[in-house]
Amino acid sequence: xxxxxxxxxxxxxxxxxxxxxxxxxxxxxxxxxxxxxxxxxxxxxxxxxxxxxxxxxxxxxxxxxxxxxxxxxxxxxxxxxxxxxxxxxxxxxxxxxxxxxxxxxxxxxxxxxxxxxxxxxxxxxxxxxxxxxxxxxxxxxxxxxxxxxxxxxxxxxxxxxxxxxxxxxxxxxxxxxxxxxxxxxxxxxxxxxxxxxxxxxxxxxxxxxxxxxxxxxxxxxxxxxxxxxxxxxxxxxxxxxxxxxxxxxxxxxxxxxxxxxxxxxxxxxxxxxxxx
Numbered sequence: 001x002x003x004x005x006x007x008x009x010x011x012x013x014x015x016x017x018x019x020x021x022x023x024x025x026x027x028x029x030x031x032x033x034x035x036x037x038x039x040x041x042x043x044x045x046x047x048x049x050x051x052x053x054x055x056x057x058x059x060x061x062x063x064x065x066x067x068x069x070x071x072x073x074x075x076x077x078x079x080x081x082x083x084x085x086x087x088x089x090x091x092x093x094x095x096x097x098x099x100x101x102x103x104x105x106x107x108x109x110x111x112x113x114x115x116x117x118x119x120x121x122x123x124x125x126x127x128x129x130x131x132x133x134x135x136x137x138x139x140x141x142x143x144x145x146x147x148x149x150x151x152x153x154x155x156x157x158x159x160x161x162x163x164x165x166x167x168x169x170x171x172x173x174x175x176x177x178x179x180x181x182x183x184x185x186x187x188x189x190x191x192x193x194x195x196x197x198x199x200x201x202x203x204x205x206x207x208x209x210x211x212x213x214x215x216x217x218x219x220x221x222x223x224x225x226x227x228x229x230x231x232x233x234x235x236x237x238x239x240x241x242x243x244x245x246x247x248x249x250x251x252x253x254x255x256x257x258x259x260x261x262x263x264x265x266x267x268x269x270x271x272x273x274x275x276x
Contacts, residue, residue, distance in 0.1 A: 001063055001064045002025050002027060002028070002061075002063075002064070003026055003062065003146060003147045004026040004049065004060075004062060004147060004178065004180060005025050005059070005060070005062075005064075006022060006023055006024050006045070006049070006058070006059070006060055007023045007058060007060075008022070008023055008057065008058040008059065009022045009045065009048060009057075009058035009059075009060065010055065010056045010057045011041075011044050011045075011048055011053070011202075018041050018202050019041045019044050019045050019048065019055075019202045020041075020201070020202035020203045021058075021203065022041070022045060022058075022199070022203065023204065026147075026178055026195075027178070028146075028176065029176045029177070030178055030179070030194055030195055031169055031181070031193045031194050031195075032178075032179065032180045032181070032194070032195050032196070032197065033181060033182075033183060033188070033189030033192070033193030033195070033196040033197070034046075034180060034181065034182040034183070034197050034199065035182075035183060035184070035189055035197065035198045035264060036182075036184065036198060036199035036200060037184060037200070038184060040201065040202070041201070041202040041203075042151070042182035042199055043080060043151055043182065044202075045199070046077075046151050046180075046182060048060065049062070049067075049149065050075075050077060050149065051067045062074075062075070063146070063147075073102055074145055074146045074147060075145050075146070075148075075149065076139075076140035076141070076143045076147075076149070077140070077148075077149045077151075078133075078136050078137055078140045078148075078149075078150045078151065079151050080151040080155060080182075082129070082133055082136055084132060084135060085124065086123060086124050086125025086126075087123060087124075088123065089120065089121055089122060089124065090113070090118055090119070090120040090121070090122070090124060090135050091120045091121060093124065093135065094109055094120070094139070094142075097139050097142070103143060103145070104143055104144070105142050105143075105144050108141065108144070109138060109139070109142035112137075112138035112141055112142060112168075113138060115138075115164055115168070116131075116134035116135075116137070116138055116161060117134070118131060118134055118135055118138060119131070128156075129156035130156040130157050130158055130161060132156070133153075133155060133156045134157065134161060137150075137153060137168075141168060141172060145177065146176075146177065146178065147177070147178045147179075147180070148169075148172065148177060148178070148180070149181075150179065150180070150181040150182070151181075151182050152183055153181055153183075154166075154183065154185060154188055166188060166192040169181070169192050170192055181193075186261040186264050187260075187261070189210075190210070190259065190260040190261075194209060195208065195209050195210065196208065196210055196213075198267050198268070200267070200268050201271070203271075205268070210260065213258075213260070213263055214258070214259075214260075215257075216235060217233070217234070217235055217257070217262075217263050218233070218234040218238040218241075218255050218256065218257060218258060219231060219233060219234075219256045219257075219258050220232045220233075220234055220238060220241050220242055220245065220253065220254070220255045221253070221254050221255075221256070222245040222248070222252070222253045223251045223252045223253075224248070224249075224250050224251060225250075225251055230245070230250075232245070233266050234255075238255055242255065
């Protein structure tokens with residue numbers, strides 16, 4: 001059973017098209033990175049999935065059925081804007097979640113409190129932004145969900161805690177948890193995601209396994225005698241691009257595998273060119 005299925009999702013806010021005919025599946029145990037610039041449609045997609053806003057059209061299925069009240073016991077969600085009650089301590093939030101979610105694991109929560117260096121007795125409103133985010137994430141993981149939906153989960157975390165978060169995501173996926181996270185920080189997806197989708201102007205511009213992208217996308221650089229340097233992107237058969245450059249008698253021709261940031265930027269650029 002596919003944890004998350006989206007088909008032809010469209011969301012309009014008045015005359016503004018936020019999500020445009022978007023389709024994707026997220027398989028069990030997959031870490032799926034939803035990438036895009038600010039305002040690309042990532043948060044609107046997530047809000048439609050969770051029923052926080054009404055979709056204009058399209059189909060969304062969670063564990064093979066439309067969203068039901070009972071489904072929320074199988075899902076953990078951390079929004080981009082922290083919404084924990086500031087007057088409650090972390091310990092009080094733990095007790096509240098324990099009563100709300102049947103799988104909540106207090107032992108795991110204790111481990112996460114230590115991992116994220118949380119002060120459990122302090123009121124959440126007295127914590128730093130990063131610590132509030134760490135509390136929200138720890139509570140979500142401790143629910144032992146089947147599907148985690150994280151909207152910009154590293155927001156406010158320092159580099160050390162970002163690394164611990166990514167490690168925790170990968171560990172959860174290894175245990176069979178499905179993770180969908182949105183981010184505009186490409187490096188996080190490169191470190192944790194197995195599969196990515198790039199959204200631009202509400203449309204899914206690219207969806208692929210990260211390893212497949214790295215195997216097929218290359219940057220080819222040619223240096224000529226007059227000092228000129230030319231760079232070309234190759235998607236697929238890089239030998240054709242290399243042969244065309246060598247025919248012009250350069251001093252050197254080198255190729256490098258494109259990183260995810262370069263793939264993201266070229267995808268956005270190609271999308272803009274097609275729309276022009």
